């Protein structure tokens with residue numbers, strides 16, 4: 001029998017949707033639905049082992065080969081540029097990277113713009129493309145607070161429903177990028193497990209196409 005396929009899933013609702021798609025593709029592992037605190041589940045019959053990891057860590061597991069494949073947000077792939085193959089847009093976890101500011105914000109181009117963000121590289125690239133000088137303030141979460149307290153002028157952050165912005169009196173002033181979840185693979189392991197990974201990716205693509213047809 002060939003080796004197990006090791007899959008890093010992002011813990012949370014997105015990961016549960018992803019697992020349901022993998023299950024449909026023939027990589028089922030019923031024990032994963034048990035309500036417990038285990039983080040690793042395997043089904044030797046289907047040749048698959050799943051791990052629940054923090055969504056922002058999926059790419060690290062895959063890049064280092066601890067997982068053969070995984071599902072990571074395009075935001076993480078752009079920010080950290082891990083050396084992995086990006087095989088498929090899962091068209092899940094859709095949101096956007098945007099610049100937001102307090103209502104009525106007016107940019108003063110005579111001084112660097114103070115930008116608070118978790119996504120330093122994405123923000124630097126975006127403002128470099130506009131030729132705008134910035135002063136980056138790296139935060140790890142609750143970014144929306146920064147302009148309210150005068151720590152920054154604007155934020156660069158993920159906007160999904162827009163609720164967090166509204167509730168903190170901020171609004172989107174520029175769109176940076178659309179974001180969605182991507183299937184990624186470790187480059188070396190892909191060669192050895194190509195058959196399984198390709199079969200899985202084909203089935204996922206089929207499921208995505210069917211989903212799009214139903215919606216349209």
Ligand code: PRP
Nearest residue numbers: 141142143157158159160161162163164
């Ligand atoms: C993300 C993001 C926003 C929020 C946007 O934060 O940083 O704060 O979700 O979602 P919404 O548009 O649907 O309101 P996350 O929940 O990941 O937590 P964080 O504050 O730790 O970044």
